Amino acid sequence: MQPFTTLQAVAVPLDVANIDTDQILPARFLKKPRSAGYGHFLFHDERRRQQAVPLDEPAYAGAGLLVADRNFGCGSSREGAVYALVDGGIRCVIAPSFGDIFASNAAKNGLLTVTLPEETVAALRARLKAQPGATLTVDLPAQTVTDPHGTAIRFEIDPFKKRCLVEGLDDVALTLEHAEAIAAYEARVATEAPWRVPAAVG
Secondary structure: OOOOOEEEEEEEEOOOOOOEHHHHOOHHHOOOOHHHOOHHHOOOOHHHHOOOOOOOOHHHOOOOEEEOOOOEOEOOOOOHHHHHHHHOOOOEEEEOOEOHHHHHHHHOOOOEEEEOOHHHHHHHHHHHHHOOOOEEEEEOOOOEEEOOOOOEEEOOOOHHHHHHHHHOOOHHHHHHOOHHHHHHHHHHHHHHOHHHOOOOOO
């Protein structure tokens, strides 16, 4: 997982509440292999239906941040929605609230979710709409978002989630931190209870 420390990127304002995971990644694309990348399916239907997701506007080319309304990522618990955002170049989403499972999936895949008060997020979106293509800076170690005017806004984050994002630790990497203890346990079992060790195949 790619570590997340500091990100300065073009930010896209999304003035729609309750954006669900099916809007982020329509279900019919879940059968596609992850190895092919999900980025070109990001907001696939929404980008063709309306202007509320203006990712295709020239001002937002190469965007790395979304500033959304409340309850972003609600709906079904599809990890593919996070894949689509990350593969599409989005490393951070700022919103007043998130779907719980979406936020959990995001942290495990290198996508930072920043929760700020609703009025603060609305003010950020207004500034971004007034200046399309403006950048925000997110400093995860300092836990700040800096707006286009240079104002730093502090956010809170769970310390464990912060550590995993800063160090780029997914679930596999976290398990491998205990590799020596696991190996010692397996060696002890092989000696003390060999009947519990699976027989070699082949």
